[in-house]
Amino acid sequence: WHITGGIGKLSEALETRCRELGVKIYLNKKVAKINTSANCATGITLENGEVITSDLVVANADSEIVYNNLIEPSVKSAKPERRKLKKASKSLAGFSLLLGLDNSKGTAVQLQHHNVYFPNNYDAEFDQIFDKQVPVSDPTIYICAPNDKTMVKGENKEAWFVLVNAPRHDPENGWDWRNGAQEYASAIVKKLDQLGLNVSQRLDYMEYRTPLDLQNYAMAPGGSIYGTSSNSAQSAFLRARNRSKVKNLYCVGGSAHPGGGLPLVGISADIVAEIIGKA
Ligand SMILES: Cc1cc2nc3c(=O)[nH]c(=O)nc-3n(C[C@H](O)[C@H](O)[C@H](O)COP(=O)(O)OP(=O)(O)OC[C@H]3O[C@@H](n4cnc5c(N)ncnc54)[C@H](O)[C@@H]3O)c2cc1C
Structure with missing residues (x-):
């Protein structure tokens, strides 16, 4: 719902x-x-x-x-x-993108409300998050693409919420999310393109939130999503x-x-x- x-x-x-x-x-x-x-x-x-x-x-x-x-x-x-x-132990964190797409700039791709794209190696994702504590190179990608006119700026627009699992912000023992966030956001957009979702061409607006942002605005230690x-x-x-x-x-x-x-x-x-x- x-x-x-x-x-x-x-x-x-x-x-x-x-x-x-x-x-x-x-x-x-x-x-x-x-x-x-x-x-x-x-x-x-x-x-x-x-x-x-x-x-x-x-x-x-x-x-x-x-x-x-x-x-x-x-x-x-x-x-x-x-x-x-x-x-x-604290739960994993998340790296999210808020994307505004303009379908007048490129061909739209029909999505469901909830969409999950799994990587080839699901285990490697969790090894990277919990053992190596680095951003996942080939993450599972969740996209929420609501068909809701009240959430877009006008005709032909879409607003997606994109979430990938991520290591917590842990500068002392793990990953420091003050580094590499912009590059990681771009890598996810590239991956969305590779999945055939035609995002770069339609991209009107992008905001991203790192585990550190989550820690700062929701006061969730390390940006752990699930406590x-x-x-x-x-x-x-x-x-x-x-x-x-x-x-x-x-x-x-x-x-x-x-x-x-x-x-x-x-x-x-x-x-x-x-x-x-x-x-
Ligand atoms: C990107 C993302 C996607 C998610 N997607 C889903 C989903 O699809 N489905 C789902 O069920 N769950 C999802 N979750 C998880 C869900 O959002 C959390 O489990 C839930 O919000 C936790 O609720 P909470 O009340 O414990 O914490 P929060 O919602 O984080 O609320 C805690 C509040 O306490 C405030 N606070 C903390 N310390 C203080 C203080 N000292 N003084 C004053 N205020 C303080 C914070 O500012 C914050 O507003 C998602 C989480 C994230 C981050």
């Missing part, structure tokens, strides 16, 4: 509903600290120093940020989660609990139970809403 106007419309609908219910939303305010007293969450402190006290804190930030940065190291009840975080990885049988038990051992603190989002991806993230919120109950 597809939401007319794209996935951003879901955020707008949620915002509207929250405001109808009287929720006060603070935008562009970074949380610097989750305040605690006697192992119990008591509110938050914003980066500008403003303190907001509350009965409960529901944290949607990555659990690594919640437990390692936002809660004081001395809070004993946070220790079990910190131990789990040490054992867990902690699902690579081992143990993974499910290493995600942050929805009801934290820090009393009155609840964790939702991709790094909390049951995991990453919008449906599971929604389930984490539903679980927490059930636990907290109606006001």
